[in-house]
Amino acid sequence: MKAVYTKPISLTETANSYCPGCGHGLVHRLVAEVIDELGVRERTIGIAPVGCAVFAYDYFNFDVTEAPHGRPPAVATAIKRCLPDRIVFTYQGDGDLASIGTNEIIHAANRGENITVIFINNAVYGMTGGQMAPTTLEGMKTTTTTKGRDVKVAGHPLRVSELLSSIEGAVYIERVTVIDPANVIKAKKAIKKAFQNQIDKKGFSFVEVLSPCPINWGLKPLDALKFIKEKMMEYFKLGVIKDSTNSKESK
Amino acid sequence: MNKGQKVNIEKEKCKSCGYCIHFCNKGNLSLSKAVNTRGYLYIEFNDKENKCNSCALCALMCPEAAIEVYKEEKK
Ligand SMILES: Cc1ncc(C[n+]2csc(CCOP(=O)(O)OP(=O)(O)O)c2C)c(N)n1
Ligand code: SF4
Numbered sequence: 001m002k003a004v005y006t007k008p009i010s011l012t013e014t015a016n017s018y019c020p021g022c023g024h025g026l027v028h029r030l031v032a033e034v035i036d037e038l039g040v041r042e043r044t045i046g047i048a049p050v051g052c053a054v055f056a057y058d059y060f061n062f063d064v065t066e067a068p069h070g071r072p073p074a075v076a077t078a079i080k081r082c083l084p085d086r087i088v089f090t091y092q093g094d095g096d097l098a099s100i101g102t103n104e105i106i107h108a109a110n111r112g113e114n115i116t117v118i119f120i121n122n123a124v125y126g127m128t129g130g131q132m133a134p135t136t137l138e139g140m141k142t143t144t145t146t147k148g149r150d151v152k153v154a155g156h157p158l159r160v161s162e163l164l165s166s167i168e169g170a171v172y173i174e175r176v177t178v179i180d181p182a183n184v185i186k187a188k189k190a191i192k193k194a195f196q197n198q199i200d201k202k203g204f205s206f207v208e209v210l211s212p213c214p215i216n217w218g219l220k221p222l223d224a225l226k227f228i229k230e231k232m233m234e235y236f237k238l239g240v241i242k243d244s245t246n247s248k249e250s251k
Numbered sequence: 252m253n254k255g256q257k258v259n260i261e262k263e264k265c266k267s268c269g270y271c272i273h274f275c276n277k278g279n280l281s282l283s284k285a286v287n288t289r290g291y292l293y294i295e296f297n298d299k300e301n302k303c304n305s306c307a308l309c310a311l312m313c314p315e316a317a318i319e320v321y322k323e324e325k326k
Contacts (some may be wrong), residue, residue, distance in 0.1 A: 002322050003320075004307045007319065015264050015289075020267060020291070025316070181274055182310065183274075221270065222273055
């Protein structure tokens with residue numbers, strides 16, 4: 001028989017530590033498939049965050065290092081500048097990227113670093129037990145907003161992709177999700193483009209993935225997918241938010 | 252590894268999230284009665300009526316990369 005789908009080489013055999021139905025595993029798989037397809041596995045370097053994806057170095061079958069909470073863009077900057085022929089990406093949650101690391105991501109984008117950023121928006125701090133994140137929806141219950149997020153106290157959920165889109169140095173920003181096969185295919189396409197841009201030296205590329213965290217949302221995996229469709233996608237609109245790759249000369 | 256089936260599930264990696272069961276149009280996937288060594292029920296592939304067309308939607312949705320899909324080669 002002929003293979004239609006087999007596990008990407010860029011994933012190790014290690015079983016991941018994610019909860020059942022977690023989007024992290026799915027997005028890892030897509031990143032690995034893209035790295036395989038682009039044929040850059042042996043020169044790829046990932047930077048893992050602090051968060052549930054902290055052990056990403058065990059799951060990816062290429063070099064991955066680990067940065068302090070929120071600092072992957074700074075580490076990626078250093079690696080890419082020292083080793084410009086490597087394909088460098090950060091993989092970060094919303095606590096990591098949009099809370100403690102907000103400063104880092106804004107300045108990396110503003111410097112137009114030629115890196116790829118995969119941003120997992122699951123609307124909570126997963127690893128530490130489901131506290132409110134900057135991306136937690138209005139009214140959404142978390143362990144630190146037991147009556148639901150009150151925007152008068154905590155502000156409105158941060159739309160990081162839109163925020164970054166005003167920055168000249170950011171060339172490609174897209175928001176995707178992984179709630180069904182059609183969206184998984186779109187998500188993979190966006191991730192591939194974000195890596196291709198780096199290969200073509202186009203500059204800072206950013207893919208935000210609306211990603212299920214069934215355990216901390218208190219939902220069954222399929223209900224978590226529904227929550228993204230009915231609640232998250234209302235506020236965090238999918239699509240290309242910025243694409244100036246065609247107008248940017250490679251540098 | 253291809254074991255002669257169209258869909259092979261690595262049962263030790265499965266956490267029974269159920270995405271593959273939900274997205275298989277042919278209803279060929281179901282939860283096991285037994286648990287794997289990590290304590291999860293796992294997915295079993297049963298294609299008694301030979302309805303599987305190797306579309307690989309199950310593999311596409313699997314967060315564990317635990318599913319491999321094969322198709323019969325044209326003779
Ligand atoms: C400097 C520092 N502050 C706080 C923490 C505690 N901490 C660990 S993970 C985490 C948030 C993780 O949330 P997110 O980035 O959304 O990733 P997820 O776990 O949801 O994938 C926090 C606050 C830490 N490890 N280091
Ligand atoms: S806590 Fe949430 S983000 Fe972390 S592994 Fe579980 S489902 Fe995934």
